[in-house]
Every structure is written in C-alpha cells, then in structure tokens.
Amino acid sequence: MRSRLPNAFRLAGLTLLLAAAAILGPPVAHAQFPTEPPPGGELRPLPFPEVQQVKLRNGLTLLVVENRRLPILSIRLSMRAGSREDPKGMEGLASMVGELMTKGTPRRTADQVAAEIEGVGGSLSAAAGADFFSVFTTVLSENAEMAFDLMSDVLLNATYPEDELELARTRTLSALQVEKSSPGSLAGRYFQQALYGDHPYGRQPTEESTKDLTREAVRNWAGAHLGPEGSLLVLAGDITLADGRRLAEQYLGNWRGKAPTVRYASPPPPRPTAITLVHRPGSSQSNILVGNLATRPIGDGTYYAVEVANKVLGGGVDARLFMILREQKSWTYGAYSGVPTRKDGGYFQASAEVRTTVTDSALVELMGQIRRIRTEAIPDSEMAAAKGYLVGSYPLDIQTPQQIASQVASAILLDRGIDFVRTYGQKVDAVTPTQAMAAARRVFRPDSAVVVVVGDGQALYDKLRAIAPVTVIDVEGKPLAAENLTPKATALALNLDQVVSRRDSFAMVVQGNAMGSVVTETVRDGDDVIISELVSLAVMGMRQESRATLAVGPIVMKTVDQTMDLRGQKAETHLVYAGGRVSGTAQTPQPTGEIETAEIDTEVLAGVLDDNVVQGLLPAFPLAEGAEFTVNVFRGGEGSVAPLTFKVAAVEDVTVPAGTFSVFRIEMTGGQQPATFYVTRDTPRRVVKMVPAGQPVSLELVK
C-alpha cells in the first residue's frame, strides 16, 4: 500500500521543481483539451489469481482462489442437480429444496440460522437453478469456521419443516397467479415448452405441481441428488489451500453420495418456423419471443463469436434490435436477444413487447434482422462497439471474492475449464467479422424458429398467418379454434325476478379495519334498470358516484355516468351505448394531480355489460353449483371489451357484519383484476362480499 507523503515533503519537492524549471526556462504549456474522446490504451492481462485445486476423499472437488487483500471469504458449494431433475408432476421441487434448506436444522431453527449469519454481518443462501444447486455464503474471513459450521449444518441436516413448506407453497401459488396475468411470463412459459418439448427444461411449475409437493418429496430429493461426488466447493478470498482443506474435511468430510445420472427425453428436432399464438382478449400489447435450440462449443471458438454476434444483434440498448424497433420505428420500449447456456443444450432467443397494431410488422423486422446478421458482414464500428463492451465489462465482473467464486464455479460446471476466466477477454477480442457471421449462421436459425406471440388473437390471427403457420391456444394452454377468437355475443339469461329494487351498504375492509363504505342501489321499473354506486373513502378524501342505466329482457346497456371527487379534484366518465358501439370520455386522476382523459369509441356486441353493472347484476345470473358462464364486459378504464368468466366454485358459509349466510362462491377471471364474489343462495339473492384477487381488501355487507 502506498503511504501518503506528508504535505510538507511534497511542498518542498514542488519548490525544488519550480526552481529547476526557472533555471531551465519557462514552463511548457500543458497539452490542449482534446475535442474527441481519447482512445483506449492496451488492456493488460487480467490479474486473475491462481486457482488451486484438490479432490477430497469423498469425491468433492475443492478449489481455492486466494486473495489476501481484504479479510473476506466467499464460499460457494455447487452440486450437479437442479430443476432439471424435478419429477414429472412435481415441477418446482428442486426450487422448494433451495427455499427451505436454510429454514431449520435439529441444532438451529430458521430464526437462529438467520440470526447467526446476520450477527456477523454475513450472508447465506441456497438456490436451485435448471442444472445446478448452490449453497453460498460470504463472511469476514475471521468467521470462516462459523460459516463452514452453518453451511454444512443446513446442507447435511436441514429438516424442511412442514409449516415453512406451507408458507413457501402459499408464496409460490401467489406468484403463479400473478404470472398468469403477466403476458411476458406467459410468453416465456410457452416458448420453453415449444423449444424443449418433453425434455425437463420445457416443464414449468404449475398450480397442480405446486400443490402436489410434499415434505417427504423435498427431503428425498435433497437426499438423492445432493452429494459430494462431482460437486465443487469454491473458496475465494482470505484463505489458504491448507486451511480450506482442513475446514472442508472437518465439516464436509462425512458427506457421502453421488447424484444419479438421469437420461432425459430429447428435445424436439428442428421444424419449419411456426407460431404459437396465445390468445389474450383485449390486449393492447403483444409479447413476441423468437428462437431456437443452440449449442455453442468453446473449443472451436463458436462461443466467443456468438457473444459478439449476439451483442451486435440485440445485446442491449446499443444493439440493432433496440435501435431499430424502438429508436427508429417507435414500436416498442425494448427489443433484445440472448443466448442462454444450459448443460443439456441452451438456446437463442430474441424478444420484443410491441403494440398490437404493429405486431406483424415487428415480427417481420425481428426475423429480418436475424437473417441479416447471418448474411451481411458486420461493419467494423459495430464490431468495435460490441467487443469494447464484452471485453471491457469483464474485469468489472470479477472484482469481489463473491464474483470470483461464482465465475470459477460456472467455468468448471459448464466444462469450460478454469482458463476460460483468464482468456475470455482476449478470445472475444480476436473474433473477426467473418467468424461472427459464421457463428450467427450456425446458431441463429430463423427458418426453423419457435415463435410465441401473446396478444389479442382476434386482431393478430390473420396477419400472423401470412408470416408462418399459426396454432392458437388460450392462456391456460388449451387449443382454441380460430372462430373462438372473435368474441361472440353473450346471451346471458338473467333471472329477471332477481333484479329487484334494493339498497345495500358495504364496508370496505382492509385487514380487519373498515376504511370506507360503498352503497349500491338498484332501481327497477319494468325492464328499465338503474344501478348506482356511491364509494366513499373519507380517510383519503375520495368520493365516487356512478350511475348506469340499462334495459333487461335481453340486456341492453344505455348510459354510464361517473363522477369522482378526490380531494377537490374532479374526474368524470360519460359513456353512451348505441348502435353496437360505446362512446364517450373516461377520466382518470393521476398521482401528480393531473387528470388523464381518454376518448372512447369501441364496437360492442349485443349483450355486453359495462363493468359498473357487473356486481349489481350478479345475483340475477343463472347461479348453480358448478355453473360457468362467460360474459363480454366493457372496461372504461382500459377502453376495451374482455370476456370475463364466472365460475360458481363452491357453496359455503360466509360471515360479514350483516350476518352469516350460505353463499355461492363465484370466481371471476379474464380481466386485469380477477375477483371472488359471494352471493347468497336465499332469494332475493344479494352480493354479501367481494374480494379482489391478491389484495388485502374486501367489500362486506353491513346492511
């Protein structure tokens, strides 16, 4: 370490220098400020520390990367098993093992594990990836012994408590719920399925597989798949090989076992490009994924050449896909490409999220750019920019012991060899345009691509068919016939005698506390019905009145008028339904206090409901246990129609302030906000409770 020169010393030196300059002549004017960015110097070879390697008696390979600069030790234990080994029907099992491993051993409860690692300011995690399972911990090196003790305890003795499993299961189910309404996640799921078919990489956790996970299965998986043979223990930082070996033998010496070799179904062979269209009615955006299976060998340099080609094509905001689809055409917020590696074969993928109206153009452009990089030499400027990033960013990725441990582990697990880390930069730097193009031809296969588009099938089907053969499915994965893409008029036969004049008061309950009120009123005069609602949230100064008029007989919407007063700010919505269309204006207050106004003019089929009348009419729906029906609903907030599905899932008892009632529990799905309604079985039927999915709010009947 350089020591700091005391000021006096330097001042004396400076005085001498100035004196010397005075003797030698006037000082030289310092160089001009450059008007161009200065060019880079030579990047010296990466100072990567030596990796020492030794195999322990139980088959565990110990790798030590010694770096005594800082008193930090990072430990990474990697085993060759991952979600690839999830049994069919229990997808998500390996991940669950990772989540629960640190949640208790015979010696330590989950809290004690957390307190112990926290108490020394360190970190400890366990996680399963597709191919590898890792336990990693980083501490100050003085806590090396404690880290080994803790890590080996959770690895070897984890109890996987039942209550923790249930908590984790609930979390996973919620996450899956959210995923279902996320078009990006849907696209990924169906893309992986199409790419890998029956190979485990193509299978994802589902609600069923998550519900089927058992504690026994978790324990068995850990016992069967996590063993020392073939596994890596990487220690990076302030530790010697001798100390590392001693600790490994002391704490992991009795660990035995070898992961079984499993054979998997092969992924499907390449087929001509085909599109899977996942129909998401009323979607104003489409999510596009294009790609193919791909391996990129290291030995012949393909790996590095693909790094460069992919960076040029879509590796960031400085790449072709982004610059063209976003900056030039304004079709998307972002378009990218990537080449993920997997042990059993990786893949290439290009993605974009675009407006519905330009989906076909965007897909054509995307495919065109993939073709272009395979056939047109990459200009020097783009080669330089891509290499500059790849070569230049690598040193930033190997600064800390934790990063180093991770890089070394990856290099060995993926059979790249330890030298991979040291030579990455120079190998990428040596890639020529010819090599990049050849690698692109080998790895990007637009003529046998898997394409997944999640979006509004009605708007997209014909346009996409002009590009490639299209198969349509719904968001659940069930095949859809083309005619089902066109919304059908829904002829919902209401029990008209359940449409009665009434007035109901609800409390808006947040975690057991009433925070507001809703009063709904239905007034019926022959076939004319008025449904009004008054929402009041005094706590935040919000008051909203809605009034919808319609005819029943067959359902015919007429008008909707809504006024919201938010702390003095007014937002109004006025809609008129006539001649098969709904038109008007809808205003929404924004957090800044501005009001956003949207003009509405949309075609609607006969029988459409406005979302303001759904709750009011629900008691009149043909309710019976197990019944399911779909209704087209116009949402003013989104300006579009979506088919909402109502399923009478159960008959049960529910208690609200107004009393205890025997009810139909009705699950509503298909829009932006799924919800559950509870409607009494006794007539006149009424809604007694409503809970929006994933929100800790409920509407409960008071009287």
Add this chain to the structure above:
Amino acid sequence: MPRIVFASLAAAALALAPAPLQGQTGYELYTLPNGLRVILAEDHSAAVVAVSVWYNVGSANERMGRSGFAHLFEHMMFQGSANVGKGEHMQLIERAGGDMNGTTNEDRTSYFETVPSNRMNLALWLEADRMRSLAVTDENFENQRETVKEERRLGVDNQPYAKAFTDGLTQPFDSTSCFGYAHTVIGSMEDLGAAKTEDVQQFFDLYYAANNATLVVSGDFQPASARRLIEQYFGDIPRGNDPEPVSCALTYGTFGKTAVVEDQLANLPAVIVMYPIPSHRAADTRPLALLGTILGGGESSRLNVSMVREAKTALQAGAGTQSRRSNGLLLTFAIANQGADPDTLESQLRAEVAKLAEQGVTEEELRKAKNNYRSGQVFSRQTAFGMAEALQHYAHFHDAIDEIDTDLNGYMAVTLDDIKRVAHTYLTRENSHTIVVVPQPKGGDR
C-alpha cells in the same frame, strides 16, 4: 507461570480482544490551483478504475421558489457538453464496457463511472468536458424538466412507501429555519415550471465549479498518468466563486403532529415515527447508528421480533438512521399486518423505543451491531467504486479524510451507557414526528 499457561492466556486474550483495525487506506490528496480537490487511491488487484466527482451541492442548497435544481442537474449532466453529444456519455461508457450513474441527495450530487483500467482517460475526459462546458440550453432544460415531471408522475423509481420516505422526511424541518431539509430532493413541480434557463445557468456557474468539486480516482492506474491527465483535462477550467454555506437550524423537542401521506402503490397502511438527530460529524452519530441496528436492522432486531414475529401486527418493521451534513433522522417504521391499525403500530413502535431507553441494550446486541458495522464497512470497500465512495464520504462529511481508517475505532468504542444516553436524549416523545401512510385506490378500482 508455565509457558503453556501463558500461551493459553495469550490465546484467550486474543479471542477477547476487539478485531484488529483494517489496514491503512493508501491515498494521495492534492488541490489544483482552480480549487478542484483530487484524491488518488491506487489498487491493482482488479483491472478497473473508478472515477467519481462529487459536487458539493444538494437540494439543501436550493432557495425557496427554486427547488428541484440539484436533482434536475442529475439529468442535465447527461444531455451533452461541448464535445459530447446528447446521450453520448452513456453510449461511450457502455462501449468501453463500463458502468455509470449519478445520484442526488440533500447535501451533494455524485457522478461516477467504473471502467476497465485502459479507459480511465475516457472517464476523466467525460467528467472534465461536462464540468467545463455543460450544454445548458433552453431545449435541454425543457426536455429534462418534462422528464423530471414524468418521473414524478409515473413513480418510475417509486416503490410502495417510497413516497413517505421522501416527502415524509421533510416533516420535522421548518421552512424558515431549515428550508434545505424542509423540502424534497425532487423539488416542487411549480418551482420547476416557473424556472427559466438563466436561473439554471446561474445555478450551474455557482455550484458546478471546479472549486466546489472533488475528483476521486480509485483502482488500477499509475499515479503519474492520472496526474498528467487530470492536469490536462481539468487544469485550465477557471475557478468560480465559493458558494455560501447553507444554514440549517433545528430545535429538538418540537413534537410534530401526525402527517398523513397517501400512496397509490401501497396496499396496506404503514406508520413512521422519526426523531431528529445531530449532524453526521457529531460524536453521537456512532451510538445512534448502532442503536438503529439493534432496534430495527434485520431479522433478529427488536422491532422485527416483537412486531412481525411475536405480535404479528406488522408485515415488516424496522429502524435506521438517515445521517446528513446538518441534522439527520432516526426512523422507526412498520407496515400493517392483519388486524392492525395505525394507532396500534404507533404505540408499539413507541413502546419498543421507550423500553430500550429505559433498560438499554445487552452486551450481545451491542457486539453484534458492532460486528455488522465493521463487516459492512469491509464489504462496501471491496470494489474500486466502493472505495471511491468511502473516500468521498470522508472528504465531505468528516473533518479529515484520514478518518476513513479511524472512524471504525469510534464505533468499536461505543459503550452500553452511550446507547442509553443517546436514547434518552433523542428518542423522546417530545422529539418525535409521525407519518401515517394510507393506501390510495388506483383509478377505476373500487
């Protein structure tokens, strides 16, 4: 005594002794004739260099009617300068494989890049070009003003409850005695709307001057090259006027009535009870920081254990200090779980604080908090950027940069009595201010 006994005694003594100090941080400090302060810290263990420029200006320097300028500049500084096009800064750094960003807070604005060692010259050149010739034009100003408004509108960076932690923290401060901390970093949209390009230029001329800046270069470089480049790029930037220091006066013990903050992103109510504390320089900063950790910093902290795990009234509960150049704040907060209303959360937070003031903390708790602080310091200085940040911190918020190596001793020396004393002094009801966060429904939802 037999040798073996001595040895065991020695071993025992070592085991009990506090952990040894970190090594001395090597750095060189000098100042250019134009007032630019330069700190060079060599480290050849990774082939990267971090370049950091802190301008000694934050939202606290803004005057009434002209709030939001410091944060606005965080945007303006990427819009181009004499030799750098709009957005080109980011592109040049990306193509060099580097990382970059800028941040604004109440007390200072920071700009930084981490680049591979052979691109140190690029990072220095970019910082110099915008320091000497930032394009403060009508067009750039208009565009960035809109971007800031958009940022505020979309809540781009906002997580649920972020609003309370930004807007809410101005509560304890009074506009007349401490306008600096009485308004938010992002500023008021009205002030920005009323501002003219000339105002913005004036702000730049005064606060973005070489004499108001500190340049840190940390990592894999040769000092001679760095000095030469710094002289070449920054040497002839003219000196500016020295800005007036900001005054901020706060009277302790002025009980604040509860403020309600509405939050469109939050699903559940939350409560923050906060206590003004002294400036970062003050000796009490250290026991207060450790107290914050014990009270609410992590899974095994008092608030997490009592409110989240035992009473189950909170989904999340914690505490921490926001330490600043002038008065800072110690915050305690809780997000409601089932059956809990804001009043319950507030009384539980206050009860835990009172208990701590009354009974103090245990040896074990204090030892763990010190461990946490020490390891945190080591981990934060692992990278060239982390080291640069540490140097900047000591250069701006401490009396001497050398405290980078001695500050830790002060933390290790905090006693149980110190903790009790600061709890009694600052964590009183009279010195508290409360915020209740209320979820706001999204437009269109019930």
